[in-house]
Amino acid sequence: MVDLKSQYVKIKEEIDNAILDVIDSTAFINGPEVKNFQNDLEKYLNIKHVIPCANGTDALQVSMMALGLKPGDEVIAPSFTFVATAEVIALLGLTPVLVDVDANTFNIDPKAIEKAITPKTKAIIPVHLFGQCADMDAIMAIADKHNLFVIEDTCQAIGADFISKDGKKKKAGTIGHIGCTSFFPSKNLGCYGDGGAIFTNDDKLDDKIRIIVNHGMAVRYYHDSIGVNSRLDSIQAAILKVKLKRLDEYAAARNNAARYYDNAFKGNAKLKTPSHFEKSTHVFHQYTLVTNGFDRNKLIEHLQEKGIPAMIYYPVPMHLQKAYLDPRYKQGDFPVTEALSNSVISLPMHTELDEEQLKHITSSILEFIN
Ligand SMILES: *Cc1c(COP(=O)(O)O)cnc(C)c1O
Numbered sequence: 001m002v003d004l005k006s007q008y009v010k011i012k013e014e015i016d017n018a019i020l021d022v023i024d025s026t027a028f029i030n031g032p033e034v035k036n037f038q039n040d041l042e043k044y045l046n047i048k049h050v051i052p053c054a055n056g057t058d059a060l061q062v063s064m065m066a067l068g069l070k071p072g073d074e075v076i077a078p079s080f081t082f083v084a085t086a087e088v089i090a091l092l093g094l095t096p097v098l099v100d101v102d103a104n105t106f107n108i109d110p111k112a113i114e115k116a117i118t119p120k121t122k123a124i125i126p127v128h129l130f131g132q133c134a135d136m137d138a139i140m141a142i143a144d145k146h147n148l149f150v151i152e153d154t155c156q157a158i159g160a161d162f163i164s165k166d167g168k169k170k171k172a173g174t175i176g177h178i179g180c181t182s183f184f185p186s187k188n189l190g191c192y193g194d195g196g197a198i199f200t201n202d203d204k205l206d207d208k209i210r211i212i213v214n215h216g217m218a219v220r221y222y223h224d225s226i227g228v229n230s231r232l233d234s235i236q237a238a239i240l241k242v243k244l245k246r247l248d249e250y251a252a253a254r255n256n257a258a259r260y261y262d263n264a265f266k267g268n269a270k271l272k273t274p275s276h277f278e279k280s281t282h283v284f285h286q287y288t289l290v291t292n293g294f295d296r297n298k299l300i301e302h303l304q305e306k307g308i309p310a311m312i313y314y315p316v317p318m319h320l321q322k323a324y325l326d327p328r329y330k331q332g333d334f335p336v337t338e339a340l341s342n343s344v345i346s347l348p349m350h351t352e353l354d355e356e357q358l359k360h361i362t363s364s365i366l367e368f369i370n
Contacts, residue, residue: 001309002186006352007250011242018238031234037241041197044244045171047179049206051198052232053213056155056182059196061088062230063151063178064123066208069094073122078108079317080337081127085153086318089125097121098319100334104275106130106288106344109336110138117142123149128157128172130288130313130346131188131254133280136162136175143176150176155196156285158189159247163279172280173199178209183232183240188254188283189247191236253351254284257358261287261347264362270294270369286313287349294369296345302368308361311346 008015022033034052041050053059069075071093077085079098089096099112108126124143126134136152143150154160154173158181161169173179181187183195198209208225211218216227232240243250258274265271272290276282291299296312303310317337319329331338347361 001311001346001348002350003352004185004190004350007350011246014242015239018242019235022234022238025234028234029231031237033234033238033241034232037232037237037244038197040241040244044247045174045199047171047174047199048201048203049199049209051200051206051209051213052237053196053198053230054232055194055230056153056180056184056187056196057084057088058213058228058230059180059182059198060084060125060151060153061092062209062212062228063180063198064088064092064094065212065228066178066205067123067149067151069122072120074118074120075123075125076113076116076121077125077318078127078129078337079319079334080106080314080340081129081153081318082155082314083318083321084155085125085127086324090324094122095120096318096324098329098334100336101129101340103336103340105132105134105277106340107132107134107277108139110135110142113139113142117146117148121146121148123151125151125153126176127153127155128160128280130274131157131160131283131285132274132277133157133160133162133172135277135279137165137279140175149178152176152179154179155182155184155187157283158187159251160283161281163281165279174201177202178205183236188250188285189240189243191239191243193233193236195232195236195240196230197232250351251283253353254349255282257349257353258282258284258287260355260358261362264358264366265289268366268369271365284349286346288313288344288346290340291343291345296343299345299365299368303361303364306360306364308364309348312344313346315341317341
């Protein structure tokens with residue numbers, strides 16, 4: 001699905017030197033590379049504060065801790081997402097309130113959010129799924145009206161622009177009160193291990209978050225709140241600094257591959273190509289088709305025989321996952337999410353796809369369905 005090796009080979013010298021410099025300095029934890037990468041990312045995102053942390057899941061957890069959410073508080077999230085979003089809500093003793101998504105963008109449906117709000121609702125976590133922003137204009141309007149926090153899960157959409165109704169462009173993750181991202185190797189900005197970051201324009205939240213990721217400690221060995229240990233390693237920060245410079249170029253390569261796929265499948269009644277939401281650019285973390293009228297598992301088998309990987313993101317909606325079964329939800333509650341779980345398929349998507357590979361992938365798919 002991703003070709004990290006070819007991408008590495010192209011920047012090998014720069015990456016190797018960055019890693020060797022950290023080893024040479026032996027400043028493995030909180031070395032200057034972490035601060036340098038933080039500054040670069042703040043500039044790139046045009047945001048006041050970036051707080052590096054250990055992974056995207058921690059970023060979400062720490063955000064909810066910093067907002068002071070308490071057990072029993074309700075947090076609204078989409079049912080069609082990766083588990084981490086709902087997981088940390090539950091882990092903190094908060095109540096995940098799942099809602100349906102939009103059939104075209106796969107992102108949380110603002111109308112469904114409004115319907116799910118109760119006096120206990122404290123926050124909304126929109127997930128910018130597959131690389132395209134949710135409708136942040138609508139979501140921020142709802143949040144303002146009901147006095148709710150918004151935590152953007154931008155683990156899949158770093159670098160995407162949201163174009164607000166006033167024409168202003170903002171980077172995904174910088175619109176809500178807090179943004180969260182992951183630097184897992186296969187993400188659009190991936191390091192060579194685990195990593196993550198939290199974004200905010202709020203000075204007070206920045207202070208709180210920095211204390212929480214450091215064992216609840218502002219002054220060494222004085223712990224004013226309960227925190228966690230969540231750091232980005234210096235080596236990972238050094239790698240990310242090299243890769244951040246190329247993030248826009250990488251997004252362009254992904255868009256080129258997406259265009260090739262779009263053209264190949266255009267007008268095909270059995271495959272719906274990804275919708276382009278007019279308020280967002282797309283960074284194609286995934287290229288996801290909606291299938292219609294054939295057995296997608298047979299297609300996956302057919303592709304496997306030809307050495308082509310394909311994946312289903314996500315085969316089971318959150319409200320039907322064993323760990324999250326809840327008497328409030330039953331099969332049929334979120335028809336769009338359920339239909340997507342039963343019909344989507346994601347194709348290989350990365351920065352190194354060449355025309356020959358794209359041709360092989362698309363012709364193998366068309367040969368199967370036609
Ligand atoms: C990857 C991902 C996460 C979790 O990130 P990790 O770094 O793996 O903890 C959370 N939410 C979404 C939508 C993701 O894609």
